[in-house]
Amino acid sequence: MSLNYKYKMMIYDNMPDYSKCVIYTIKTPTGLYVGSTCNFVNRKYHHKIAIHNENAKTYNRLLYKNIRENNDEWDMKPHCEFPCENKTQMTIEEERVRRELNADLNMCSCYNTEQDIVENKKQYYQDNKDYILEHQKQYHKDNREKILERQKQYEKKNKEQISERKKQYYQDNKEKYSENYKQYYQDNKEQISERKKQYYQDNKEKYSEYRKKKKEEKQQNINMEIAD
Secondary structure, eight states: OOHHHHHHHHHHHHSOOGGGOEEEEEEETTEEEEEEESOHHHHHHHHHHHTTOTTSTTTTOHHHHHHHHTTTOOEEEEEEEOOOSSHHHHHHHHHHHHHHHTOSSOSSOSOOOHHHHHHHHHHHHHHTHHHHHHHHHHHHHHTHHHHHHHHHHHHHHTHHHHHHHHHHHHHHTHHHHHHHHHHHHHHTHHHHHHHHHHHHHHTHHHHHHHHHHHHHHHHHHHHHHHHO
16 A cells, blocks of 8 residues: 555545534633534534643633633533535534624634625724734835845846836826826926926036037038038
8 A cells, every 4th residue: 555545545534524513602601602513522622622721822712711711611512413515514504603693702703705805804904004004114114125125026027017017007097197197287386396497406517518419419410411
């Protein structure tokens, strides 16, 4: 028997048997939790050892914090059997029961559609906008050189695609650009005029050299035409 076959069989043996799916509840004096499992006894054992395991990532979950606050008083019972074919079907039913019983110790929905995920992300951003912006600001400050280098490499590798995208974006938003510029010019007429004057003063010699050069070129062209 090959090792590859043994490995596949080991994975198969550890796959959940969804025909044995159970939706369960955990009640404490002050809250309710809804979960799902294909092995009720095993799931109950893992809940039990997670309650006081400070090294576990789940230690600060609302369920376990609530149990500890209630002096370890909790009761886990099957709510209903729900034979199904896969995890998606199981979590959809789990979420239906969670909503039906108004369970308040689940930290998030048991099942999310793509639309739910989008909405949750939007809501999370709105609820944590200041923190997210501050975190991004700090990250950019701490990693400025790394970010610039990464951006430089990306632009170098994708020069043509970026150029095409910019052209396409400009074509698609030509009228908008025009309107925005007109509005900007109207709102900042004096500042724009002052900047132009200042730029001219700062580059007066360059302008003079440029005009002189153009004048000489024009005269050369006239002399060549006369000579012909």
